[in-house]
Amino acid sequence: MEPQANPPMTSKVAALVVAAGQGLRAGQPLPKQFANWRGKPVVRHSVEALLAAGVAPVLVVIPQGAEEIAATCLTGLDGVGFVTGGETRQDSVRAGLEALVSDAPELVLIHDAARPILPLAVIERLVAALALEAGAIPVLPVVDSLCHAEGAVMGAPAKREALRRVQTPQAFRYADILAAHRAWTGATLAGDDAQVAQAHGLTVALVDGDEALHKLTYASDFAPALPLVRMGTGYDVHRLEDGEELWLCGVKIEHHQGLSGHSDADVAIHALVDAILGACARGDIGQHFPPSDPQWRGASSDRFLAHAVKLAAEAGYGIGHVDVTIICEAPKIGPHREAMRARLAEVMGVDLGLVSVKATTTEKLGFTGRGEGIAAQAAATLVRL
């Protein structure tokens, strides 16, 4: 028989979603499969994906006594049934397979509820592979080098080229995997259903997995998703006075007056610091470096900028770009622009191309127009590291 390249998803494919664990490592207030993740209960994500793929029935294997919470998590979904699981994952899968006996589907997908994102393409690859083999599993290559551990020291190196990370769903011809589970006599538990199948003499095909199938295991997996890009703005004003130095964007400029105020009164850096702090929601410059604190009197503003970049990095972000606008009648900023860009880039540790410095006047209007002070505004984008 010719192998079917891309068989249509029909009711010949059933699914077991194993959701009977305790989720202890995830440290959630309730078993992780019922906890909320990216807007809905963990288990609901993959059940919806299976139903949308045309898989039926979808049996969800749940802990003893969890019918109510499971029903709440999956409310409104047709074609879903519940089965009580066992003490181990293997027991839970076995219970689910036995519950499918009367349906006797041709194929079955066995999936961890703890892997919420289930791409349709993976399901299609698995089902296609079952045209040739009794089982199929999604796998990913290993990117790190590998070694065995001998206590706290390194044992023999392992060849990563020959190894794969195994995900779920794992797909099988139903009759074969049921027989394999029934026949399991291993002294220890199998790592997954593919190992049960292999022990029964079945051949298991490898298909491409997907990083999106990541298994939620630890509390950190439940942390809110950080946006890819964040944006902040800053604005500052300092008074021009006789007898003061003029520092703008970390560059000292010869001028008949200088700016007075917090630190070296580098109004442009202050606006930029607030833009970066704003982008990572870490308050403003005055919170981190209070003007009342004598240690900042006359201090170089470079250190505030370096600190803001460090706080952004601690929040998981690097500088995407910065754009500073200096608002004054004098001095002329143009002759200093490149030195300013270079200094900001150096302090922030970023490429020059990510730094923009601009200037404008207010047509002699207002305090900047009258030369009483200089204002600056800044925008910064942060990108997830």
Ligand SMILES: Nc1ccn([C@@H]2O[C@H](COP(=O)(O)OP(=O)(O)OP(=O)(O)O)[C@@H](O)[C@H]2O)c(=O)n1
């Ligand atoms: N007796 C069990 C144990 C696990 N599972 C399911 O198997 C999947 C993979 O297991 P794992 O991530 O280890 O989940 P838990 O066993 O719940 O986690 P922990 O070990 O942290 O308690 C999960 O969807 C889990 O609900 C199950 O159905 N029955």
Ligand SMILES: C[C@](O)(CO)[C@H](O)COP(=O)(O)O
């Ligand atoms: C089935 C599995 O998800 C495949 O990678 C994995 O073996 C489950 O292991 P766990 O220890 O039950 O999380």
